[in-house]
Amino acid sequence: xxxxxxxxxxxxxxxxxxxxxxxxxxxxxxxxxxxxxxxxxxxxxxxxxxxxxxxxxxxxxxxxxxxxxxxxxxxxxxxxxxxxxxxxxxxxxxxxxxxxxxxxxxxxxxxxxxxxxxxxxxxxxxxxxxxxxxxxxxxxxxxxxxxxxxxxxxxxxxxxxxxxxxxxxxxxxxxxxxxxxxxxxxxxxxxxxxxxxxxxxxxxxxxxxxxxxxxxxxxxxxxxxxxxxxxxxxxxxxxxxxxxxxxxxxxxxxxxxxxxxxxxxxxxxxxxxxxxxxxxxxxxxxxxxxxxxxxxxxxxxxxxxxxxxxxxxxxxxxxxxx
Numbered sequence: 001x002x003x004x005x006x007x008x009x010x011x012x013x014x015x016x017x018x019x020x021x022x023x024x025x026x027x028x029x030x031x032x033x034x035x036x037x038x039x040x041x042x043x044x045x046x047x048x049x050x051x052x053x054x055x056x057x058x059x060x061x062x063x064x065x066x067x068x069x070x071x072x073x074x075x076x077x078x079x080x081x082x083x084x085x086x087x088x089x090x091x092x093x094x095x096x097x098x099x100x101x102x103x104x105x106x107x108x109x110x111x112x113x114x115x116x117x118x119x120x121x122x123x124x125x126x127x128x129x130x131x132x133x134x135x136x137x138x139x140x141x142x143x144x145x146x147x148x149x150x151x152x153x154x155x156x157x158x159x160x161x162x163x164x165x166x167x168x169x170x171x172x173x174x175x176x177x178x179x180x181x182x183x184x185x186x187x188x189x190x191x192x193x194x195x196x197x198x199x200x201x202x203x204x205x206x207x208x209x210x211x212x213x214x215x216x217x218x219x220x221x222x223x224x225x226x227x228x229x230x231x232x233x234x235x236x237x238x239x240x241x242x243x244x245x246x247x248x249x250x251x252x253x254x255x256x257x258x259x260x261x262x263x264x265x266x267x268x269x270x271x272x273x274x275x276x277x278x279x280x281x282x283x284x285x286x287x288x289x290x291x292x293x294x295x296x297x298x299x300x301x302x303x304x305x306x307x308x309x310x311x312x313x314x315x316x317x318x319x320x321x322x
Contacts, residue, residue, distance in 0.1 A: 024109075044165045044173045044216060047086065052149030053156070054140045060091035060098075061156060062178035066222045073103055077121060079128065091180075094138045099131030099140040114235045162214035165244045165296060167314035170320075171307070172218035172240065179214045210297070214241040218311070235285045235303035243299040251294040258292045270311065273316045281305070293319055 031145065045065040072084040080105045091098045097119070104126050118143055121130040128146050131137040140185035143149060153160040159179035166174075175249040221240045234240065247254045250298040269288060278290040288310045289300045 019059045020144035043170075043174065044163060044177050048052070048152060048177055051086070051088065052147075053088070053152050054090065054099075054143035055090060055148065055150050056090070056136060056139045056143065057093050057157060058090040058156075059093045059182065060089075060178065061152070061159070062087075062089045062176055063152070064088070064176040066175050067173045067220070068222075070222055072104075075128065076116070077128065082128075085126075089178075090140060092132070092134070094136070096134040096136045097128070097132035099137055101127055101129045101144055110123065159212060159214050162212070162244050163216070165214075165246075165298075166216050166242065167311075167318040169317070170216075170218055170242070170314045172220045173311035174216050175219050175222050175239070176217040177215065181210055181212050209249060210245050210247050213243050213245040213299075215241055217228040217241050232253060234301065238303070240300070240307045240311055242300070242315070245297050247295045247297075249295065254295045254297075255292065262290070272312045273320075274317075275316045277312055279305070286294060291315060 045063060047065055048063050051063055051065075059271065064084075066084065070084045071081045072087075073080045073082070082102070085103045093303045117132050119130055119132045120139065122141065122145065129141070131140050139303055142258070162179065163177060166177075177294065184305065205252045217239050218241070219237060221238065253320075262278045265280060267280045267288075270277050270288070272280045272291065273289060277289050277292075279287070279289045281287045287302055287304050287305050287308045289312045291300075291312055292299045298312065298315050300308040300315070302308040302311065
C-alpha cells in the first residue's frame, strides 16, 4: 500500500507522522550478542537486535533510536518535548492504518493522552502508544499491553537478513531502520511525486520478485522527532538513507530489469571505488545513487551528492571486504 494513502485515515489527522516516510524520512544503533555471526555493531541502530515487535503481520516496520536523547512533541496527543529514547512504527497489511510506540527516557514523562479520532491511545510510565480502531490495531494494542512480543529477526526474518547487507562503517550514525513491502508501487509513487514518470516500474520489479525493501537512515545530529514529514525532510534533518533489496532470480534477469529502470529514470553512470553505479538528482532536496551487485540492489538517498556518494562508498567497501 503506498504511503500516501495513509493520509486517508481519520486518526492520521494527527500532526504526528511517525511513518516510514522517514524513508523519506522515512524516520535509530545496534547489534548486540543476539546478532548473527559477522554482523557489525555499527551497521544498525542501537538496541534493534533486542527490541521487541508485536507478533502481528505488517506491511512496514520502522525502529528509531537516535544516538543521543531527542525530544518528541505532539499537539494532537497532548504531549510536549518528551525525552525520546526510541520509537517503533508498524503499518498494517491492508487498509487499517499504522500503530506507533514511543519510549521515553525518564519515568513519568508520558502522562494522559488526548483521545485520537478513529483510533486508540495508551500511556504508561515510560511509553505512549497509539493506533487504529481495527482488528489489526487492537491486536497490536493487546500485544503491547501484555508485552507479548518477538524480536525483529524472529518476526520478520527476511527483512532482518536484508539488513545484514548494510555497510559496517557508514559515514554517519544509524538512527532508524526497518522495511517496507510493496516496494515497487511505493517507489513509483515517490518518483512520481518528484515529477518523473517511470512506466511499468512496479510491474518490472514484481517480475523478478522484488517486493520488500529494507533501509537504514543515518544522521550524526538528530535532536527532535518531527511531527510532519515534508519533501525536504532529508535536507531539513540532514538525514541520508540507504535501502537494499534482493531478488531470488538469476543475475542476468535482474540485470535486464535494472537496465530498464536506469534508462527510464535517466540515471547516468558513475564510478564508486571502481564499481559502476548510476546517479541522478531527482529534486533540489533528493539525490540518488543506485548500485546493482548481482541480484542485490542498493539505493543511496540524500540531499547532497557527497552524502549519497559516501553511503555508496561504504557499501562497496564492505562488499569488497566480505
